[in-house]
Amino acid sequence: MPDVVLPVLNEAEALPWVLARIPPGFRPIVVDNGSSDGSGRIAAELGAFVVHEAVRGFGAACFAGLLAAESEVVCFMDCDGSLDPRELPAVAGPVLRGRSDLVMGARQAARGAWPVHARAANVALCIELRRRSGLRLRDLGPMRAARRSELLELGIRDRRFGWPLEMVLRAAASGWRIEERPVSYRVRAGRSKVTGTIRGTLRTVRDMAVALS
Numbered sequence: 001m002p003d004v005v006l007p008v009l010n011e012a013e014a015l016p017w018v019l020a021r022i023p024p025g026f027r028p029i030v031v032d033n034g035s036s037d038g039s040g041r042i043a044a045e046l047g048a049f050v051v052h053e054a055v056r057g058f059g060a061a062c063f064a065g066l067l068a069a070e071s072e073v074v075c076f077m078d079c080d081g082s083l084d085p086r087e088l089p090a091v092a093g094p095v096l097r098g099r100s101d102l103v104m105g106a107r108q109a110a111r112g113a114w115p116v117h118a119r120a121a122n123v124a125l126c127i128e129l130r131r132r133s134g135l136r137l138r139d140l141g142p143m144r145a146a147r148r149s150e151l152l153e154l155g156i157r158d159r160r161f162g163w164p165l166e167m168v169l170r171a172a173a174s175g176w177r178i179e180e181r182p183v184s185y186r187v188r189a190g191r192s193k194v195t196g197t198i199r200g201t202l203r204t205v206r207d208m209a210v211a212l213s
Contacts, residue, residue, distance in 0.1 A: 008030050012038055101146060103145050104144045
């Protein structure tokens, strides 16, 4: 039964929809990263396993969830309603079958779901990733799956928004079999802390640039 790590910072609006769509056989681990809207309480009331991570940062929340996970295969995805948990089996499947070591969801965006500035930043990062590692990816997507023990062995150090990129860089350097699967990308519930503003996108790019250095 794969665990699903869901980093959360004030996602009370999206949580009921997301948790209701977790597929059978997948266990949601909600990592509350200092929410002020009761996200942790809501997640617990809806039956999720809740971890509280006091250190702010996307990577810190992901790492806390990874440590709390007990399954052999662990999935990660945003908990803002932009990604559909019902697509998790397609992403986790190749890892569960032993065909891939890391599977990433390549986002197929609905109209208005992916701001131009955030899409451009994603393209630039994929180009730089290809230049450095030879890995050809269309997206540094937030829905992904890998084996827990191997993720821990990668020794990912970033605890901010550089976490997703550092994971891919280290996985590629370790010779992992990496593939993408298309996933839908919806307009999120509420305003994004990352792609919702140019400032948020620039902060994310800055953290990822550190991971590239």
